[in-house]
Every structure is written in structure tokens, then in C-alpha cells.
Amino acid sequence: MITINDIAKQAGVSRTTVSRVINNTGYVSEKARKRVMDVIGETGYVPSQHAKSLRTKKTKIIGVILPKISTDTSSRTVNGMTEVFEAVGYQILLTSTNLDKQKEIEHLKLLQNRQVDGIILIATNTSQELLDEIKVSKVPVVVIGQEMADVPSVIFDDYAAARQMTQLMIKKGHRRIGYIGVDEEDRSVGMLRKQGYVDVMAEHGLHMEDAWMQNGDFSIDSGYEAMKRMMLASSGDLDGVFAATDRMALGAWKYIKGQGLVIPDDIAVAGIGSSETSRFIEPALTTIEYEHAQAGVESARIMLQVLQGEKEISDKKVLDFNLVERDSI
Amino acid sequence: MITINDIAKQAGVSRTTVSRVINNTGYVSEKARKRVMDVIGETGYVPSQHAKSLRTKKTKIIGVILPKISTDTSSRTVNGMTEVFEAVGYQILLTSTNLDKQKEIEHLKLLQNRQVDGIILIATNTSQELLDEIKVSKVPVVVIGQEMADVPSVIFDDYAAARQMTQLMIKKGHRRIGYIGVDEEDRSVGMLRKQGYVDVMAEHGLHMEDAWMQNGDFSIDSGYEAMKRMMLASSGDLDGVFAATDRMALGAWKYIKGQGLVIPDDIAVAGIGSSETSRFIEPALTTIEYEHAQAGVESARIMLQVLQGEKEISDKKVLDFNLVERDSI
DNA sequence: CTGAATAAGGGAATCGATTCCACATTTGTG
DNA sequence: CACAAATGTGGAATCGATTCCCTTATTCAG
Structure with a gap:
């Protein structure tokens, strides 16, 4: 391996000068700079990052x-x-x-x-x-x-996002809306989004059931399973479901379709994330796009x-x- | 920052010994090892990777x-x-x-x-x-x-994969099959896959047109545009299209649907890649899954x-x- | 009991850079 | 023209590890 010493020797200067040329610091004459540059060019020398980091801590x-x-x-x-x-x-x-x-x-x-x-x-x-x-x-x-x-x-602003989506669903005439979330240890995705949904539902005086709130683990399959559990446990028919992530919404979407139900006429579906897939399914998924x-x-x-x-x-x-x-x- | 020297001093040994303990090399008495380990535990010392790399080149x-x-x-x-x-x-x-x-x-x-x-x-x-x-x-x-x-x-084995897909399309009764590929500088995706398509078509004595072979750039949009060009330039109706990647197939799929055509009755669509989205669109995309x-x-x-x-x-x-x-x- | 083998541990060089300090040369100012 | 400032360069210490080589203590076979 070729080092700064080799360059110094070949250019006939000290390694201090070579270092100055490389880092553009201190005083170096044009003549010396050129000689060093030439040698570096010829040899294809590249400084060792380790030696550098060892000194500079960067x-x-x-x-x-x-x-x-x-x-x-x-x-x-x-x-x-x-x-x-x-x-x-x-x-x-x-x-x-x-x-x-x-x-x-x-x-x-x-x-x-x-x-x-x-x-x-x-x-x-x-x-x-x-x-x-x-x-x-x-x-x-x-x-x-x-x-x-x-x-x-x-x-x-997960809370605001979830609120807005829930409001839209209600505005579109849906009343019996379920929710698929994730563990609340995830404060943003788990807690805040759910809170947004719960608050808006309450503000509108809408009925909610425990069975309507299921958790998944971000995966598509978990969305499918959550939807299944929700529909099985619900006391009556649902007319909407809001999932905390697009992937879980996708799972729910799949389950609903598998039951022969029509989206959004029988059940509306919404997600958050604006995943690529969400554009291509039919009906296309209403979702929230984060920056x-x-x-x-x-x-x-x-x-x-x-x-x-x-x-x-x-x-x-x-x-x-x-x-x-x-x-x- | 705490270094090997600090450990050596605190443990009352030389840094050589500390190094031996860390790397499990050379002879170290149990007593010395324990003392060093204890000090390391107390201090939370972690060796500098840079110094290490500088010496070992790893x-x-x-x-x-x-x-x-x-x-x-x-x-x-x-x-x-x-x-x-x-x-x-x-x-x-x-x-x-x-x-x-x-x-x-x-x-x-x-x-x-x-x-x-x-x-x-x-x-x-x-x-x-x-x-x-x-x-x-x-x-x-x-x-x-x-x-x-x-x-x-x-x-x-891109060539074999493309062959197999083309054969399947033909077996299913499609004859006028177009192809969406990528630049042939990409030997595997660009050249080999296309070659597989071309060879099988030729072996079956099927008609091909230049307009049926369009290139995209891996993106969904480029698949859309390629499909559009293909349909516009084709001398007659196509009844199938094979895209070198799922994403481009998705673009084609979108264009075809937009034209009010039915997949696969009017035009069949196939891709390669087994993307997640490919499972969810309707009809679901026939594709090839690589390991x-x-x-x-x-x-x-x-x-x-x-x-x-x-x-x-x-x-x-x-x-x-x-x-x-x-x-x- | 002696000499060799084994075990234990330290000194110091080394890896390839950066950088402080000292020194030499050139330039500029009144 | 003298002296201070600016410019240019190198010596040597340093960063934090690894590792070669050497010394000393212990063990053991014959």
C-alpha cells in the first residue's frame, strides 16, 4: 500500500507538506503543490481513512x-x-x-x-x-x-393525520368504523393514530366496540388476520375500517374482498403511508402521504x-x- | 475517551496484556485476565476500531x-x-x-x-x-x-426464465406478444431476457414486429409509456405483453386497463420479479420469482x-x- | 538436580495520517 | 535599509491499538 511517506519521498518534500496539499491548509508554494499533486496523480494515492480518523476523531x-x-x-x-x-x-x-x-x-x-x-x-x-x-x-x-x-x-403529526382520515370517512357517510393499529409502545403509529380515530368518533357521538379495535404487526398478513377477527367478533356489520398503515390496510382489503364484499359500498377501507401498491389495487386505497x-x-x-x-x-x-x-x- | 492505556494502568499490567485478554491470544494468567476484565467492565471500555484497523488492515x-x-x-x-x-x-x-x-x-x-x-x-x-x-x-x-x-x-438464469414465461404465454393461446425490456447494456435483464423471448417466439414460428419490442428504464411510468408506444405503433392488435420487470409490467397493466381492455382476455400481461404489488392487483400478475x-x-x-x-x-x-x-x- | 520446555508478561516498534512548534526565507513598510 | 510580518517547510509528537522479541518464573522429564 502506498502511503503519505512514499508521496513525500517521491516529491522531495516532507510529509507535512503533502498533508497540507491534500487538506488545503497552511502555506504551500505553488511549486511544491504542483510536484505533490503530480506524484499523487501518477501513483493514484488515496489517504488512509483509518489513520486519518485515528487522529481527527472524525x-x-x-x-x-x-x-x-x-x-x-x-x-x-x-x-x-x-x-x-x-x-x-x-x-x-x-x-x-x-x-x-x-x-x-x-x-x-x-x-x-x-x-x-x-x-x-x-x-x-x-x-x-x-x-x-x-x-x-x-x-x-x-x-x-x-x-x-x-x-x-x-x-x-400522526394525531392530526388520523383525525383527518376519520373525519373524511364519517363525512362520506360511514358510521360503524373499525380500526387496525399496532402496539402502543410505538407512540406515533400505535398511540397517536389510534387516539385520533377514537377522539373523532367520540366527538361525533359514534358507537364503538372493543372488537372494532384490533392490532397487527405492520405486516400484510397481520392486517388480514386483524380484519378477520374484527368481523367475526363484531356485534353487527361494519361499514368501514381504518388501518394505521397501508400494508395492514392491504391485508384488510384482501380479507374483505375474499368475503365477497364490495369496497367501499359494503365496507370502506383507508390506510396511512401512500405505499406504491395502494395506487394499483382496485378500488385504489385512500391513504395519507407523509413527506x-x-x-x-x-x-x-x-x-x-x-x-x-x-x-x-x-x-x-x-x-x-x-x-x-x-x-x- | 478511554483507551487501552487507561485499562492497563488501572489493572496494573502492560497494554500488551490487555490486548491479549481482549483478543484471546498469547499467555495470560487467570489472575491477570480477571483483573483486566473487571476494569473493562467497570469502565465500559470499547477498543477503537480505527487504531485496530490501522494495524490489522481489517x-x-x-x-x-x-x-x-x-x-x-x-x-x-x-x-x-x-x-x-x-x-x-x-x-x-x-x-x-x-x-x-x-x-x-x-x-x-x-x-x-x-x-x-x-x-x-x-x-x-x-x-x-x-x-x-x-x-x-x-x-x-x-x-x-x-x-x-x-x-x-x-x-x-435470465435466459431460461424468459423462455419459460414466453412458452407459457404461447401455450395459453397468445400469439401476438410484445416485449418491454431495458437497455441491453444490462446484459442479464436487458439482453438475456429479451433473447429468451425472441428465441421462443422464433421457434414457434410466430410473427414479431419491431414495434413490439420497446424499452423502459425499470420504472412503472416507463412501462406505461412503452406499452402506449407499442400499441400505437403496432400494425394490428396485440394479445399479450411480457415485461422484463414487474414494475414495468405494472405500468403496462395500467395503460391497458386505461384503454378499457380486459386482462387477460384482450391482452395478457406477464412480468419478472414477484413484487409485492403483483399479488394484489386484479387480475394478479403472472411473474417469475427469483431466489x-x-x-x-x-x-x-x-x-x-x-x-x-x-x-x-x-x-x-x-x-x-x-x-x-x-x-x- | 539440571537443562529444556512451557507459561507469563513487558518494552518498543509500527500502522498512516495530522498538527504543533521551530526555523528559514521572502516580502513589505516607514 | 532595518526590522516586523508573511510565507514556506520540516522535525517530531501523537492518535490507540497490535505484535515481535526478549526476559523471567515455573514445571517437568530424565
Whole structure:
């Protein structure tokens, strides 16, 4: 391997000078600069990142913890971040927890050992253990998707989104509306969205049954099963169902169709997420589109600011959403 | 930051001994080991990866270059790799080229500078420039998806897959079958799949028109546009279309429906990829399922073998596929 | 009981950069 | 023209580990 010493020798200067040329610091004469550049060009020398990091304590790598690679949500978010980071020479180290809560903490530790400069966590829960780990983190952490005290975060207004969707369903004449959610440990997706649904239903004085609130685990199949349980346990016919995620809505949609029912005439279906599939099914799914790419961009910007020491204080950024009205309601 | 020296001092031994304890090498008495372990436990000391890498030239990170994060294909592949690498303490550094050919080469260089131990490239072309870059790579490269001379690779039998699908369409009574492909620089997806289609059509003595072969760029929209061009330019009615990817098939499917035609009675539609959406549209898309997770597993295994110096020679692994017959043909 | 083998542990070089400090040379100003 | 400031360059310490080599203590076979 070719090192800075080789370059220095070949160019007839000290390695100090070579370092100056590479990093554009200090005083270097044009003559010396040119000679060094030439040698670097000829040899194809590339500085060792490890040696560099060992001295500077910087890696220019941001670790990103995803709940699941390959969901529409993840990819949009990552694309947004990439845009910002690439422009300033940062790279992204992606890891996926596959929705395993414990792995969220594990990966947080692992990434710190890899000495990334910062970590962006797309969080699925707000457990104390997780919060503690973030607090003791040696590198700055930015969270997407959950509101956490004293941690800079980018969030969506899940409560408002769920409210708006529920209102639309009611406006369209649906009254007996069920809900498919997820575990409430996931504050944003599990609790806030459900609360939005419950509150609006109550405000309209609409009847609700325990059986109408089922939980899934984000998967399509779990949506299918939840819908099945709901219909079986309900005291009468439902005329609508609102799922906390598009994938679960898809499962419900599948079950309803399998029962020979017509969407939306017999039962309306709505989701959140604006997944790609949601456009193509028939009737197309009414859903809510979050600005995931924007969340990626914002989180990256916040990270960069924190890295430059601009903000010590926690910062919240709430992003917009918009309701995509299609044919399933 | 707490270093090996601090541990040595606190435990009353030399840093040589601390290193031995950490790495389980050389002779260390039980007494010394315990003392060191205790101090490490108390302090929460974690060795610096940079210092380590600087000496050992190993990082235990594998770089993975994806054409696109967040396609079903990518995620399945990565999941397969993760399974293997996690078990042996390797981490994965994901990067995405967003289908930009030039970035494939850029990222190849970038990852080498990051001194990853190896690179797995999910390739979309076989250009000489790319091949050259692989040849001069300082770290081993394993390729998925394209056959390359002298490079260990995991590939699918694209030709056979396309043949089988075309045969099925013909068997089902379709005769005037169009094809939506991609640029032939992508040897596997662009050339081989198309060749499979062309050969089978020819073997059956079926008529083909230039207008029946359109290209897209992997996107849904491009499939839509390709289908539109095809129908407009065709000398007579088509009764089938075979797209090289599910996403493009989806676009075609959308256009066909928009024209008020019935699938498969008026026109049959087939794709390759077994995307999630393909299950949910109506009629459900007949497609081919590749063993992407397996590709991830195999590529990871090959990488591990190469890293252990087991194989210097290139190695090809061809994976299976199976045709998922649904309602669109 | 002696000499070799084994066990235990430390000193110091090394990996490839960055950076502080000291020194030399050139330039500028009154 | 003298002296301060600006410019240019190198020596050497440093970052935090690993590892080669050497010394010392212990064990054991003959």
C-alpha cells in the first residue's frame, strides 16, 4: 500500500507538506503543490481513512438505523438523506433492525463503536431503555418518527393525520368504523393514530366496540388476520375500517374482498403511508402521504447542524402530510 | 475517551496484556485476565476500531452497492446477506447508485477508500470500465446479477426464465406478444431476457414486429409509456405483453386497463420479479420469482470464503427461479 | 538436580495520517 | 535599509491499538 511517506519521498518534500496539499491548509508554494499533486496523480494515492480518523476523531460516516430496509417509507427517507449528505462528502452506513426492538439498542451501540460521526434513528418505540441509550451516546443522535424529550427529532403529526382520515370517512357517510393499529409502545403509529380515530368518533357521538379495535404487526398478513377477527367478533356489520398503515390496510382489503364484499359500498377501507401498491389495487386505497423524503432531508440537515455545534438544544421539526383521496372510501 | 492505556494502568499490567485478554491470544494468567476484565467492565471500555484497523488492515465491514434501495429485490437480497454476515460479526455498509451507471464505479472507489474488507456489487451492466475497476480493486469483489469473467458471481438464469414465461404465454393461446425490456447494456435483464423471448417466439414460428419490442428504464411510468408506444405503433392488435420487470409490467397493466381492455382476455400481461404489488392487483400478475434472499446468502458465503483465502479463482453460482402462475395470462 | 520446555508478561516498534512548534526565507513598510 | 510580518517547510509528537522479541518464573522429564 502506498502511503503519505512514499508521496513525500517521491516529491522531495516532507510529509507535512503533502498533508497540507491534500487538506488545503497552511502555506504551500505553488511549486511544491504542483510536484505533490503530480506524484499523487501518477501513483493514484488515496489517504488512509483509518489513520486519518485515528487522529481527527472524525469519520464522515453517519449511521442510519432503519426498522426495515425496503419499505417505501425507508427508501424515501434514505433518499432524502443521501441527497444532503452526499453533497457534503458524508457517507451513510445503513443497518436494519427488522422491527426487532432490542436490535434498535444493539445497533445504537454497534454504530458508536464503528465510530460514526452521528446516528439517525428511525424509531419505532420510545422505551426508557432506548432513551437512556441515546442519552449516553458518544455521538449525536437524531430521531425520526417519534417524539422524544431532549432529542432532536423529525416527526409527523400522526394525531392530526388520523383525525383527518376519520373525519373524511364519517363525512362520506360511514358510521360503524373499525380500526387496525399496532402496539402502543410505538407512540406515533400505535398511540397517536389510534387516539385520533377514537377522539373523532367520540366527538361525533359514534358507537364503538372493543372488537372494532384490533392490532397487527405492520405486516400484510397481520392486517388480514386483524380484519378477520374484527368481523367475526363484531356485534353487527361494519361499514368501514381504518388501518394505521397501508400494508395492514392491504391485508384488510384482501380479507374483505375474499368475503365477497364490495369496497367501499359494503365496507370502506383507508390506510396511512401512500405505499406504491395502494395506487394499483382496485378500488385504489385512500391513504395519507407523509413527506418521507423531506424527513430524510430535514434529519440530515439537523445532523449537520449539530455536528457543527450549532445547536446543543433539542429541536423538533413537524412535517406535513396530505390526504390522498381515492376510491376505497 | 478511554483507551487501552487507561485499562492497563488501572489493572496494573502492560497494554500488551490487555490486548491479549481482549483478543484471546498469547499467555495470560487467570489472575491477570480477571483483573483486566473487571476494569473493562467497570469502565465500559470499547477498543477503537480505527487504531485496530490501522494495524490489522481489517475492518469487518462489507460494502454493498445496490442499484436502488427499497425495491423488493434489494431488500430480499440484503436480508439474505445480513443473516450470514451478522453471525460472524461483520457489518454491512450499504450504498445506492439510484441506477446511475457512473455511480457504480464511483462507489466502488469510495468503498475501497473506506477500507471495507470486501464489496458485493449488485450490478446492472457489464461495461468494460466497470470490469476494469473491479480488476484493480484492492479488496475482493463479488457480483450479483451479472456474469463477469474472472469475478466470483451469483447469477440467475435470465435466459431460461424468459423462455419459460414466453412458452407459457404461447401455450395459453397468445400469439401476438410484445416485449418491454431495458437497455441491453444490462446484459442479464436487458439482453438475456429479451433473447429468451425472441428465441421462443422464433421457434414457434410466430410473427414479431419491431414495434413490439420497446424499452423502459425499470420504472412503472416507463412501462406505461412503452406499452402506449407499442400499441400505437403496432400494425394490428396485440394479445399479450411480457415485461422484463414487474414494475414495468405494472405500468403496462395500467395503460391497458386505461384503454378499457380486459386482462387477460384482450391482452395478457406477464412480468419478472414477484413484487409485492403483483399479488394484489386484479387480475394478479403472472411473474417469475427469483431466489433473491438466497442470492444474498450465497454472495455472503462466497465473500467469506474469498476473505479466508479459500478461493482465488472465480466462482459462478446460478440460482433457481420459479414461475408464479396467476391470472394475468 | 539440571537443562529444556512451557507459561507469563513487558518494552518498543509500527500502522498512516495530522498538527504543533521551530526555523528559514521572502516580502513589505516607514 | 532595518526590522516586523508573511510565507514556506520540516522535525517530531501523537492518535490507540497490535505484535515481535526478549526476559523471567515455573514445571517437568530424565
